[in-house]
Structures are given as structure tokens and as C-alpha cells.
Amino acid sequence: AETSEDWSNLVPVNFADLPGESDPHRGYLVTANNQISDGGPYISLDFAGPARYDRIVQLIEELPNATAADMEIIHSDVVSLLAPSIVSALTTRVTQFAHPLGQWLIDQLAEWDCALSEESVEASIYSVIRRRWAESVGERLGIATPELGGPKWPSPESASRMLYEAAMHLLVDGNWHLVPGLDSEEDLDVALSACIDETLEELEQRLGEDNSQWTWGRLHRMASPHPLASALEQARHLHPPIDACPGDSDTVRCGSVIPETGERSAAASVARYVFDLDDWDRSGWVVPHGVSGVRGEGHDMDQRAAWLNCTLIPMAFTASAVEQVAAEYFEI
Structure with missing residues (x-):
């Protein structure tokens, strides 16, 4: 039904x-999908939090002069400035956990x-317990409804991310x-203690009882499903x-975790x-897979290792530099 808020x-x-x-x-500008102004005009509700922006600024301020290599290091940074406050809030009020590994x-x-x-x-612990807390809040609010994903409702993925934040x-x-x-405070203690117990039980079920093997890389895996492959068995x-x-959504x-x-x-x-404005040939770039969309062509997955290692591939700019690295020529 139409409402006055539509x-x-x-x-x-x-x-x-x-x-x-x-x-x-x-001497620099930084953006990281963050809300850059607290005032109007209203342009969106959906911004990233300030943690990534703040961390980039922190790292840049430490540099006397910024080089392309310095930027590569910043690209690879996985320290969360948001984590300390969340960890403190999740763990300083808990006394009633039952799992033997709670402490x-x-x-x-x-x-x-x-x-x-x-x-x-x-x-891994931090990420799972955050999700468990968000699920606990969602259950208490009763907001996981069948309408999610329907007309005028956010998708379940978007709704879960908004609830999470x-x-x-x-x-x-x-x-x-x-x-x-x-x-x-007693109610909060019970709720957070339950999240601790649930987190430990879940990690034991998913990754085994050896907690030294509960590494983030085993949970946080990059899946990039191909649309056609998701639809057709032959593809x-x-x-x-x-x-x-x-990394996660705040590094x-x-x-990003949903x-x-x-x-x-x-x-x-x-x-x-x-982009190195002093010498354009010192610039670099990388994409998650490759520049070709043809599987098996050779340039479809040849940047993946560099992307995963957070290293950059040289980007030629001047005519002489391009000539040195050119593999093929095309005339149109």
C-alpha cells in the first residue's frame, strides 16, 4: 500500500x-566508502563505517614521503581499529559462560x-562472536521476517549486514x-555469555577441537561465483x-563479511x-583474477596470486615502457 513515507x-x-x-x-585526500559529512544534503543511508578511513589516515601520517611501495603496504593492512572497543564490550561483562574454554x-x-x-x-573467535551477538539481537527484536527480500524490503543479505552493524x-x-x-546488567551478562558458549561450540563443530587450528583463513574464504556457472551445470x-x-569489513x-x-x-x-605522479612508469595495479573473461585463455586468472598476496603488477605508461612489456599488438 502507498504511504506518505514512500x-x-x-x-x-x-x-x-x-x-x-x-x-x-x-597534502592528501582519503575516502573509503565512508560518510564524509555529518550534515546535509541527504544522499544515502548506506555508508561504510569510519574504521578503514581512520586507519588509512593513521598509516599515511606515519610516512615522511609516500612511495608506491608504501601504498602497497597500506593496501595490505589488516588491523581493525574497530575491534578493540567491540572486544571490550563483548568480554568485560561476562561471568556466566559454561563452556570450559570460556575463560x-x-x-x-x-x-x-x-x-x-x-x-x-x-x-575467527572475534568474527563468530560478533555474528552470534547480532543474531541474538535480531531474535530479540523479531526482525527476521519472511518479508525480507520482497518488494520495498531489503534483501536478506543487506538486512543482515545492517543488523550486524x-x-x-x-x-x-x-x-x-x-x-x-x-x-x-544481569540480562546482558546472560546474553553475552551465551554468545561465548555458542561461538566455542560452533568453532569446534566447524574446525575441530584443536583450537590452534581455528585460523581465520579457514573461515574467511574468497568466493567469486560466476553467474553462468551458478545457473548451468555445464558451466x-x-x-x-x-x-x-x-581482513574483514573494517580493515x-x-x-567484507555479511x-x-x-x-x-x-x-x-x-x-x-x-599512480606515481613523479614517474608514471612506477605505477602499479592488480585485479582479483585477470583481465580476460575467457576461461583458460591465459590472462583470465594470471593476476590472482598477486592479488591474494597484495602485491602490485607494474603498470607501463610511457611508449618505451609499454613496448618493453607488450605481449601482443592489435590494429583496429
Whole structure:
């Protein structure tokens, strides 16, 4: 049914009214899908949080002079600036967990460097317990409804991501009491303790009882399903391989997690590049697979290893540099 809140039109916004910055005195500009202005005009609800932006700024500020190699290091950074506050909120109020590894979990997170590397056990614990908390909030709010994905409703994937982020804000900002059934510190203790027990039980079921093997790379795997391969049995060979990768939604090296699909890397950088304005031939780039869409052609998957290792492929610019690396010539 039509309501007074339905969209009816797009409100035009003058370009001059949009937030912007030109030639900043600090010598650089940074964006990371974040909301760059707290004021109007209203252009979207869906922004990334500030963690990736803040981390990039932090790393750039440490550089006396930025080189292409420095940018490559920044591309590969997997430290989460959001993790410390979430870890503190998840673990400082818990006393009623029943799992024998409950205290071990808390101690591991307390000593964690907040780097979501492939080898990190703590990254796996952190990510699963975050999802468990979000699911707990969703159940209490009763918002997992059949309407999700229907007309005028967000998809289950989008809804789960929004719930995930909102649940973290409610906890970290101390507004957890707004969630039905969480009226006291005791209620919160019970809820978070249950999340700890569920996290440990889940990791044991998924990765085995040897907790030294609960590494992030075993959970966080980059799947890039080919649309045709998903639809036709004869095209299954078009699916790229599934590989472990570090990072999460809040790290510079982005490997977005959507709770609806678990800890899989649901999205990542479709291209990384660095342009050296002092010497364009020192520029570099890389894409997740390759530049050809023809499977088996040779350039369809030849950049994948470099992308996974977060290294850049030289980008030739001048005529002489292009001539040195050219493999084929085409005349049109």
C-alpha cells in the first residue's frame, strides 16, 4: 500500500552544495566508502563505517614521503581499529559462560593485536562472536521476517549486514538496554555469555577441537561465483577457485563479511592501483583474477596470486615502457 513515507521523487542537489575538499593543507585526500559529512544534503543511508578511513589516515601520517611501495603496504593492512572497543564490550561483562574454554576465549581476545590475518585464531573467535551477538539481537527484536527480500524490503543479505552493524553500535555505545529482554546488567551478562558458549561450540563443530587450528583463513574464504556457472551445470568449470584471505569489513584490505552468508569474504577490492605522479612508469595495479573473461585463455586468472598476496603488477605508461612489456599488438 502507498504511504506518505514512500519515495516519490529525487530531490535535485546542486553540485556546489555537495560536501567536498580541494587542495587540503595536509597534502592528501582519503575516502573509503565512508560518510564524509555529518550534515546535509541527504544522499544515502548506506555508508561504510569510519574504521578503514581512520586507519588509512593513521598509516599515511606515519610516512615522511609516500612511495608506491608504501601504498602497497597500506593496501595490505589488516588491523581493525574497530575491534578493540567491540572486544571490550563483548568480554568485560561476562561471568556466566559454561563452556570450559570460556575463560581461554576471553584471555585470547584480551591479548589480541586486532590484526585479522589468515593465521589469526583470535580473528575467527572475534568474527563468530560478533555474528552470534547480532543474531541474538535480531531474535530479540523479531526482525527476521519472511518479508525480507520482497518488494520495498531489503534483501536478506543487506538486512543482515545492517543488523550486524546496528547490533555492534547498541553494545559498544552502551544502548543495549534498548533491546527487548535486556533490561539489566544481569540480562546482558546472560546474553553475552551465551554468545561465548555458542561461538566455542560452533568453532569446534566447524574446525575441530584443536583450537590452534581455528585460523581465520579457514573461515574467511574468497568466493567469486560466476553467474553462468551458478545457473548451468555445464558451466561449473567457470567458477574461480576459493581461497583463504585476510581482513574483514573494517580493515583497509577489505574482505567484507555479511552475516547471512557466515564468515565468507562476500566482497573485496575489485582493483588495487597506485599512480606515481613523479614517474608514471612506477605505477602499479592488480585485479582479483585477470583481465580476460575467457576461461583458460591465459590472462583470465594470471593476476590472482598477486592479488591474494597484495602485491602490485607494474603498470607501463610511457611508449618505451609499454613496448618493453607488450605481449601482443592489435590494429583496429
